Amino acid sequence: MLSLTEENYLKAIYHLSDGGTKSVLTNELAEAMSTKAASATDMIKKLSAKDLISYEKYYGVNVTAKGKAEALAVVRKHRLWETFLVQKLGFTWDEVHEVAEQLEHIHSPRLIDKLDEFLGFPKVDPHGDPIPDGKGKLKVLPQVGLDQVKAGFQGVITAVKDSDSNLLKYLDKISAKPGLKIKVINKEEYDESLEVLLDNKKVFLSKEVSKNILVSG
Amino acid sequence: MLSLTEENYLKAIYHLSDGGTKSVLTNELAEAMSTKAASATDMIKKLSAKDLISYEKYYGVNVTAKGKAEALAVVRKHRLWETFLVQKLGFTWDEVHEVAEQLEHIHSPRLIDKLDEFLGFPKVDPHGDPIPDGKGKLKVLPQVGLDQVKAGFQGVITAVKDSDSNLLKYLDKISAKPGLKIKVINKEEYDESLEVLLDNKKVFLSKEVSKNILVSG
């Protein structure tokens, strides 16, 4: 069984590699884990010895199939717990992340299956991120950053980046939630800021914000 | 903040001391923690330095007011999570203990208050053990082991000892749950086994079992 630290490193590698599609450098990983490169190297060797990642000295790491499965199991737990916290306990979505970071490490297959059932087998978490199923299958939606679309675009918000609590508070204030319809009325050339129609209300968004909103046309 | 290990030791000391009413010996503690006396001594020094227990070399330890408060906070979390697992997720009471052992270490005051509210502020957990309130107050019920009462006794089951999963499965089979009325019809002198009326059904209980059932007259 993986230690808490191993699970956290593996999850970070999984996310940094965009779900296993590219390799991750030692410094990136150290940065993401708020630790030093030397520590990252040590852990890389450990995870490599356990066949969770493949590693070539000086050239970064990639998750193996086994590592991806383990990472997805953690992601599944994280997102189910976030859903529970918001839907059942009334947390706001900017509050859930750090508690879910703890809850995701509880070991009990029975617990997570029961929780999934209790929540009605949700497909996405409160930020719109897909929840892997019990077999580790993840449905990746075709979505793009709102900063990538042209003026005139119409679609729905599919997800928001869940990294920063202050961003989430701001998104909550302008009520930019997954599921809402959005239309780009105008895009300012100079700073790429947007004028959008969000739930029939006119809102201005800086690029800083728009790149954290994911949409599907 | 306490480490996971410190929390577990402190909780063990609290339980072994019967809620802070008597001192605990090094070997008892080591036994309860499935570890060696030397390790227990080390941890005793650590907890003592943090003023959570008082300690006189060779004469055992006692929890301080501060230690008792910390221990009760963990007990509160444990019992609320057990209640959640049984009431909301449909766990049977013999399955909950080890999962609750993990969940009790999640740090988030907000989480535990929300959970308490979600469960409707329960007073006792599924085994009948009282749940400390947010201020660390624990209501101790006047109760006694079923092995201590005489033939003719009538009362209700207030709690069952939650230590052993096999015992709990057996209690479940004969449906000996907290809240049920119980009457002792006969007590065999020789082995102290009992013939009882439980929920209007006649059941035979060995002393081995009866001492794990707590009742109030």
Next chain:
DNA sequence: AATATTTTTTAGACTAATCTAAAATTTATA
């Protein structure tokens, strides 16, 4: 009361995860 037994503590070693400093290697630049 002296000695044997049990319990507890101390001393020293081990593992996991971390760090700093130095060495090795790769990438960038002149």
Next chain:
DNA sequence: TATAAATTTTAGATTAGTCTAAAAAATATT
């Protein structure tokens, strides 16, 4: 392409929690 700069790895030290073996102290027994 040789050298400088950046990145990564290695070496050695540190802390928390654990262990074994030996020493110290308390308790039990003759």
